[in-house]
Amino acid sequence: MTRTWTATDECGNSTSHVQTVTVQDTTKPVLTITDPFFANVENGQTLVIQCRAMDKDWELPTLLDSEITISDNCGTPTYTMTQDVLEGTCSENGYFKKIVVKIKVTDLCYNEVNLNFDILVVDTIAPVFTRIPEDVTVSCEEIDKIFEISATDECECAYISSKDTTIAGGLYGNYTILRTYTAKDCCGNFSTYTQKIYVVDRSGPELISISSYLNGITNGDTLTRSCGEIEIPEWLHSDASKLMTAVDACSGNAAVWMDVKLSNQDACWNYGYLKLYTVTFNAVDDHGNPSVFMFYIKIEDKTPPVVRYIEETVCETDSTYPFVFDNCSEITYSFVDEPISGSCPQTTDYIRTWTFSDACGNTSYATQYVTGNDHKAPVMSLVDGPFKGELNGSVFKVKCSDWSEVDEATLLSWMGAQDECDIFKTVVKTFINNGDCIKDGYSKQINYVWFATDNCGNTSQFSLYIQLIDDEKPYFIPNAAEIYVDCESKIPMVRAYDNCSSVDLKVESYQVESNDKGVIIYNEKYIAVDGCGNSAVLTRKVYVDNKKGPIIYAPEVVCEGDAGNGKPYALDYCSNKPVPLKGEKSDKIYECDGGKYYEVTYTATDDFGNTTTMIQRVIIDDRQAPSLAFSYDFMAKYNFSPANPVIEVSSEEFNTLVNAIGKDAYVEVLDNCSVAIPIVKTQELLDTYCDEKLIHTDYHFAWTATDVCGNSSGLNLIVKMSTSKVPDMSFVPKDTTVYCLSKVPIIATPALTCGFVKIDTKVVNETPKANGDYDEVRIWTIENACGERYSASQTIHHLNNDASLSCSIIAPQVFCNSSENIINVDVTGGSGEYTYYWEVLNGSCHIISGQGTSQLKISIAFKTLQLKLTVADANGCTSECLVNVPCSLEGVDPLVNDQDNNQDSQYKVNSLSAGDYSLRPNPTTEQVTVEFATQKAGLIKIQIMDQLGKVVLMKEIEAVKGFNSEILNTSKFVSGIYYVVISSTSILHTMRLIKMN
Structure with missing residues (x-):
C-alpha cells in the first residue's frame, strides 16, 4: 500500500512525501464442508462406504460444490475440487469404486489449504439367507431332491453352492447328509447354513409297468367293462414279472406278485355295478417296506333288458309272459292294467304296460292290448273272388284246364270275418287229395279251410271244396308229323303231358323201306292215356338222311417208313x-426239288354208302432241309443282309428289337416237299466285353425248321448291343455348403440301364477340424458288365458356424446403483429368424427382463458387468458377443487424472491387421465402444490420452479369448483429437478418436 503525505504553509507552499506500507498475510484460508457426512473428514483420510445397492432408497453420498464454504481474513479466496473415479475389483482391490477427492483453497497471498481424501465403495457384509430348507427326513430315492433356498446381498448377486458330508447311520440304508450351503458375493463375503438330511429306507420299491397292456393305467384307476364281454383281460393271466417290475433305490430290485380278487358281487342295487375285480401287484424290499400297485375292473350293466317278442294283443285269460332277454342278470317282470272303453258291452278291455328290470335297475317297457273273453268265435263269409257268397262246405266242380293255383294272399282276400268284441286273426290252409275219376268223379279235390281265431282262442272255420274234373286229352311235345335228321342220334324224343294227372305213354316204331339207300324211314305211333282215361294218339314219320361220310384220321404228309404218327383209321360220322x-x-412218282413223293389214297365207306377220300403224300429220298429266310422288311429296317446277319444297336434300341424278333413275323419258311413247317426259336448271351470306350454285348438268336423227314435247317442272327462303358452320372448332385445343423436329403437311387449291373452308395464323414467343420462325401459307384467300376461324388461342406453371422451389443451410458437400463444388440448375417440367450457372467441377478429377445433390461450396482449374448440363426449357427458395461457415478467427474504415473509415458503405434481393433462411433459424442480380439485371456489396459500425452481415462479389464468389447464414457471430454491405447504384456495398439460436442 502507498501512502502520500503533503504539508502546506499559510502561503500555500507545500511539500509531499510518499510512504510505502507493506501488509503481509500469512493466515491460510478456511475450508468448511457443510455436508454432515464429509464435515469432519481429514486430509489424507479414507472414507469407507458400504454399498447398499439392493436398497432402492439408498444413494451414494456425494460431495457437491454447494456443500463447500471458504473464507479468508484478508480477502476472497478461490478453490478447485476434483473427484477422480478409479474402478476396482472387489475381490482383489477391496472396493468397487475409489473416488479420489482433491480440494485446494487459495487466497490472494497464495496461502492455500489442501484437503485430499479417498472414498471407497465397498461391500463387507456377507449375504443373508432369505429362505432356508429345514432339516428333513427323506427316503433313499429322494437324496437328490433340490430344496428351495435363496439369499440376498447388500450390494451384488449372491451365489449359492452346496457340499454334502455323509455320516453313516446305525442300520443299513440309513445315514445322515450334512448339506452345507454357502452364499457368497463377488467380494468374497459369505454366509453358510447347514441342513441335516436324515436318509432312511421307509419307502417300498417303485412298481414300474413293463407291459404295453398297462400303458395309461395308474395306481388306483378303475377300468370299466361291460358284462357279456371278457371280464378279466387275457393278459392278466400272464406272470406278474412280465407285467410289472419293482425297483428299490436302497436295496435293489424286488420280486413282484399279483393277486386278483372278486368282490361286491350280486349287489348292483347298492354299488351301481355287477361286480368288482381288484387287481393288486405287490412287492416288498429287503427292509420290509411294501409297495402296492392296485387298480380295479368294474363290471357294469348299462343295457336294459331287450324285448325279443311280445304279443301286441292278448286275451285276459292269457298267462303267457313276453320273451325278454338280459345277458347280465335275472329279470323282474311286472305289469299294470288300465281299463279302456271297448266295443263289446259284455267284456272290459285293458292297456297292459309291462316293466322289465334287471339287477342293476336298467328298465325297459312294452305295452299290450288285453281283450275280454266273450266266448264267441268270429263270423266268416266269402266276400270276394269267384265263389263270393257261397256257403260253408260248398262243393264246386271245375275243369282242370280252367283252374289255376291260388296263392295264400288271394285266398285271404276272398274271406271276410267279423267279431264285435275281440281282435281276431284269419289264416287259410289248403288240403289236396287225389281222386279216382271213375269212382269219385274227379281227378283231384282241393279243400280250402279258413280259420278265424280271436285273442281268447275262440275259433270259427269255413271250408270250400274244389273238385277238378278231367275230360280233355293229353298233348304231345314235340308234335310234328314229319321230321328230318342226318343221324339217328339226333332224333328228338316225344313227351306227353296232361293238365290234371300223370300220363301213361306207349310208343310203337318200325322201319319202312326207302327208295333212297341213304335214307332210313321210321313210322312211329305214340298213345297217351291220362288218369281219367282220356287218350291221345300222335303218329310221326322220321326220315334219317345220312349223307356224310366217315372221318379219316391220317397226316397229310409223311416220310416213307415213318410210323411215328401211328396207323391211319376212320370213324363213322354219326x-x-x-x-x-x-x-x-x-x-x-412226283419230283419235289431234289426229293420224290408218291400219294396214298385212303377210302372209308359207312353202312349208308357214304364215302370219304383223303390223299396222303408220302415223301421218299428227301434229304433237302426247309429254307429259312428273313423278310425283306426286317432286313431293310435294320440294314443287314443274309450274307452277314449282324445287327448293331444301342442299349436304347435293344429292347425294341427283341420284342420284334419275338413275334416271329420277320422269319419265313419254305420246303420242297412238305407244307406247314413249324419253327423253333432260341436266344442266348454270347459274350460281354469292353474296349476303351464301349461295352459290347453279343446275343445269338437262332431259328430251326424241321420237315417230316427230319431234314432241318437253321437261321442265325447276331445282335451286337453297344453302349458307353462310362455310366451317366449326371444324377449326382453338385457340391454344396450347409451350416451348423442344416442337412441335405439323400437322393433316390436311379434305375440301372443296359450294360450296367450294380450301383452302390456310400457316405463318408471326414474327421472334423478343430473348429468343428467337416466334409461329408457321398459316393455313388456303378459297375458295368465288364466289372469296371465308375464313381462320382458330392461333397457337402458342413461349416460349424456361419462367418456372416455376427452380433454387437449396444450398451448406453449407465449410472451406478440403477435399474431399468436397456441393452440392445445389432445382429447381421446368418439365415432365418434369430434366437437370443443373454448372460451376465458376473451377476445373473442383474437381468430384469428381455431374455430371449433382442432387448435386455438390466440393473447395475457399482461393478462393471460382463455381458454375453449368444445368437442362433435358423440353421443352428451361433455367434457370441461380449461387452463390459461399466457404470458412472452420477455427479462425479469420471475422468482419471493420474499425472504422476502417466504424464511422461510415450506410446508407439503398431500396425496390425484391419478388423482386429475398432472404435465406434468415431467421431463420437457421449461414449465410444472399443472392440478388439485377443489370442488368449488376460488383463488388458485401455487408456485415452489427449494430444499432449496426458491420460484422461484409464481402465483395466479381464479380456476373454477371442472377441471383446468395452464401452468408454466420453461425455466430459472437450472437443478434439484423442488417442486410445490398448496394451498388455503381449500387445500394444493405438487408435485415433475424434470427440465432437
Whole structure:
C-alpha cells in the first residue's frame, strides 16, 4: 500500500512525501464442508462406504460444490475440487469404486489449504439367507431332491453352492447328509447354513409297468367293462414279472406278485355295478417296506333288458309272459292294467304296460292290448273272388284246364270275418287229395279251410271244396308229323303231358323201306292215356338222311417208313364207331426239288354208302432241309443282309428289337416237299466285353425248321448291343455348403440301364477340424458288365458356424446403483429368424427382463458387468458377443487424472491387421465402444490420452479369448483429437478418436 503525505504553509507552499506500507498475510484460508457426512473428514483420510445397492432408497453420498464454504481474513479466496473415479475389483482391490477427492483453497497471498481424501465403495457384509430348507427326513430315492433356498446381498448377486458330508447311520440304508450351503458375493463375503438330511429306507420299491397292456393305467384307476364281454383281460393271466417290475433305490430290485380278487358281487342295487375285480401287484424290499400297485375292473350293466317278442294283443285269460332277454342278470317282470272303453258291452278291455328290470335297475317297457273273453268265435263269409257268397262246405266242380293255383294272399282276400268284441286273426290252409275219376268223379279235390281265431282262442272255420274234373286229352311235345335228321342220334324224343294227372305213354316204331339207300324211314305211333282215361294218339314219320361220310384220321404228309404218327383209321360220322379204311398206293412218282413223293389214297365207306377220300403224300429220298429266310422288311429296317446277319444297336434300341424278333413275323419258311413247317426259336448271351470306350454285348438268336423227314435247317442272327462303358452320372448332385445343423436329403437311387449291373452308395464323414467343420462325401459307384467300376461324388461342406453371422451389443451410458437400463444388440448375417440367450457372467441377478429377445433390461450396482449374448440363426449357427458395461457415478467427474504415473509415458503405434481393433462411433459424442480380439485371456489396459500425452481415462479389464468389447464414457471430454491405447504384456495398439460436442 502507498501512502502520500503533503504539508502546506499559510502561503500555500507545500511539500509531499510518499510512504510505502507493506501488509503481509500469512493466515491460510478456511475450508468448511457443510455436508454432515464429509464435515469432519481429514486430509489424507479414507472414507469407507458400504454399498447398499439392493436398497432402492439408498444413494451414494456425494460431495457437491454447494456443500463447500471458504473464507479468508484478508480477502476472497478461490478453490478447485476434483473427484477422480478409479474402478476396482472387489475381490482383489477391496472396493468397487475409489473416488479420489482433491480440494485446494487459495487466497490472494497464495496461502492455500489442501484437503485430499479417498472414498471407497465397498461391500463387507456377507449375504443373508432369505429362505432356508429345514432339516428333513427323506427316503433313499429322494437324496437328490433340490430344496428351495435363496439369499440376498447388500450390494451384488449372491451365489449359492452346496457340499454334502455323509455320516453313516446305525442300520443299513440309513445315514445322515450334512448339506452345507454357502452364499457368497463377488467380494468374497459369505454366509453358510447347514441342513441335516436324515436318509432312511421307509419307502417300498417303485412298481414300474413293463407291459404295453398297462400303458395309461395308474395306481388306483378303475377300468370299466361291460358284462357279456371278457371280464378279466387275457393278459392278466400272464406272470406278474412280465407285467410289472419293482425297483428299490436302497436295496435293489424286488420280486413282484399279483393277486386278483372278486368282490361286491350280486349287489348292483347298492354299488351301481355287477361286480368288482381288484387287481393288486405287490412287492416288498429287503427292509420290509411294501409297495402296492392296485387298480380295479368294474363290471357294469348299462343295457336294459331287450324285448325279443311280445304279443301286441292278448286275451285276459292269457298267462303267457313276453320273451325278454338280459345277458347280465335275472329279470323282474311286472305289469299294470288300465281299463279302456271297448266295443263289446259284455267284456272290459285293458292297456297292459309291462316293466322289465334287471339287477342293476336298467328298465325297459312294452305295452299290450288285453281283450275280454266273450266266448264267441268270429263270423266268416266269402266276400270276394269267384265263389263270393257261397256257403260253408260248398262243393264246386271245375275243369282242370280252367283252374289255376291260388296263392295264400288271394285266398285271404276272398274271406271276410267279423267279431264285435275281440281282435281276431284269419289264416287259410289248403288240403289236396287225389281222386279216382271213375269212382269219385274227379281227378283231384282241393279243400280250402279258413280259420278265424280271436285273442281268447275262440275259433270259427269255413271250408270250400274244389273238385277238378278231367275230360280233355293229353298233348304231345314235340308234335310234328314229319321230321328230318342226318343221324339217328339226333332224333328228338316225344313227351306227353296232361293238365290234371300223370300220363301213361306207349310208343310203337318200325322201319319202312326207302327208295333212297341213304335214307332210313321210321313210322312211329305214340298213345297217351291220362288218369281219367282220356287218350291221345300222335303218329310221326322220321326220315334219317345220312349223307356224310366217315372221318379219316391220317397226316397229310409223311416220310416213307415213318410210323411215328401211328396207323391211319376212320370213324363213322354219326355213331363214332370204327369204319373199315382202305389205302391205295399210287404208282406215279412226283419230283419235289431234289426229293420224290408218291400219294396214298385212303377210302372209308359207312353202312349208308357214304364215302370219304383223303390223299396222303408220302415223301421218299428227301434229304433237302426247309429254307429259312428273313423278310425283306426286317432286313431293310435294320440294314443287314443274309450274307452277314449282324445287327448293331444301342442299349436304347435293344429292347425294341427283341420284342420284334419275338413275334416271329420277320422269319419265313419254305420246303420242297412238305407244307406247314413249324419253327423253333432260341436266344442266348454270347459274350460281354469292353474296349476303351464301349461295352459290347453279343446275343445269338437262332431259328430251326424241321420237315417230316427230319431234314432241318437253321437261321442265325447276331445282335451286337453297344453302349458307353462310362455310366451317366449326371444324377449326382453338385457340391454344396450347409451350416451348423442344416442337412441335405439323400437322393433316390436311379434305375440301372443296359450294360450296367450294380450301383452302390456310400457316405463318408471326414474327421472334423478343430473348429468343428467337416466334409461329408457321398459316393455313388456303378459297375458295368465288364466289372469296371465308375464313381462320382458330392461333397457337402458342413461349416460349424456361419462367418456372416455376427452380433454387437449396444450398451448406453449407465449410472451406478440403477435399474431399468436397456441393452440392445445389432445382429447381421446368418439365415432365418434369430434366437437370443443373454448372460451376465458376473451377476445373473442383474437381468430384469428381455431374455430371449433382442432387448435386455438390466440393473447395475457399482461393478462393471460382463455381458454375453449368444445368437442362433435358423440353421443352428451361433455367434457370441461380449461387452463390459461399466457404470458412472452420477455427479462425479469420471475422468482419471493420474499425472504422476502417466504424464511422461510415450506410446508407439503398431500396425496390425484391419478388423482386429475398432472404435465406434468415431467421431463420437457421449461414449465410444472399443472392440478388439485377443489370442488368449488376460488383463488388458485401455487408456485415452489427449494430444499432449496426458491420460484422461484409464481402465483395466479381464479380456476373454477371442472377441471383446468395452464401452468408454466420453461425455466430459472437450472437443478434439484423442488417442486410445490398448496394451498388455503381449500387445500394444493405438487408435485415433475424434470427440465432437
